[in-house]
Amino acid sequence: MKRVYVWTLPTRLFHWLFVAFIIAAWISADEDRWLSIHVALGSALAGLLIFRIIWGIMGPKYSKFSDFNFQISGLKEYIAGIFHPSRHYVGHNPAASYIMIAMFITVGLAIVSGFLVYGIQENRGILAFLHARAFGEMDLFKEVHEFFVNILWVLIALHVSGVLMNRLLHAEDGTLTSIFDGYKNIKSDNVRLSLLQKIVAIIGITGSIVILVYALSVPNNPLVVSHTLHIDYTKEHKLFVNECASCHTLYPPSLLPKQSWVKLMGDLSNHFGDDASLEPADNRSILAYLLAHSAESSKQEMSVKIMQTLQNRDIIAITQTPFWKRTHRHIPIEVFQGDLVKSRANCKACHSDVEQGLIEDNAIRPIAMKV
Secondary structure, three states: OOOOEEEOHHHHHHHHHHHHHHHHHHHOOOOOHHHHHHHHHHHHHHHHHHHHHHHHHHHHOOOHHHHHOOOOHHHHHHHHOOOOOOOOOOOOHHHHHHHHHHHHHHHHHHHHHHHHHHHHHOOOOOHHHHHHHHHHHHHHHHHHHHHHHHHHHHHHHHHHHHHHHHHHHHHHHHHHHHHHHHHEHHHHHHHOOHHHHHHHHHHHHHHHHHHHHHHHHOOOOOOEOOOOOOOOHHHHHHHHHHOOOOOOOOOOHHHOOOOHHHHOOOOOOOOOEOOOOOOOOHHHHHHHHHHHHHHHHOOOOHHHHHHOOOOOOOOOOOHHOHHHHHOOOOOOOHHOOOOOOOOOHHHOEEEHHHHHHHOOOOEEEOHHHHO
């Protein structure tokens, strides 16, 4: 056996960037306020995947898809000879060939479904034009996205297990170390890159990094921009602002259903322990505005979620809705009792855009970290 150069630098860079971006995307999915970072990483992954597809067509030997072994007979031979192989593989063995292609397909589907979720549920990004017609199915698209992500982790586990098994049984091949230095201990010829392949590699690898930097650093870029407009309630209904915002947070009408607003406005003399009575004409005017813009009429994620989980349609406290309780259950009571918030009803302490009719994930202040 001799030391042979199998995996060129672009192939190795792709591999480790792919690993890093997937792990970072998984971590960033854990916090709603990191959603823009999650999408930026997904965009960079899309760039990497496109490069790998091109690389699989015109790249060097062993990195080309035409060099992958998809023959069932080859797979059977490989599995039968895992402990005592009759042949050694310079590039991907049959099992790795199937897993690698499955990973690429699954990552592609996870990216596409992720952009669909972002556009339909959040009304953001390049697929936001689908929001108006498909917002009612936002949960379906989210479940599809999570399905592909879970499949990806299974494939990653199989891939890592295969590499570790090869290391344990056939360490002399150098398969594990080859993804670091590019060399295997096997009988074959060294791989070399042509000038065109070098140019394609530079554009592909650099391009994916540029996409990530662009998506993270340029505000309101097409990949993450929100298409939900802020609402100037003063222009829309000045009386609503003057009467309601003078005492507490100006809650968007889209946070409660019509029945709740009717009940709330019908008993203002006992408004959470205070007398907030209005002139009959003012009461009717504000109520009409609330009903016209209630949760039933909104296509925002928060409104849809509230309506989906609300059993009692005449709850007048937003903090008593099942959706509010579920999304805030992880926040310690000390946060709400602290000087920075003071009350569960003080939404604007954390949601900086709530009085503009929005509750965007990236506008959430990390108050809990300051406790």
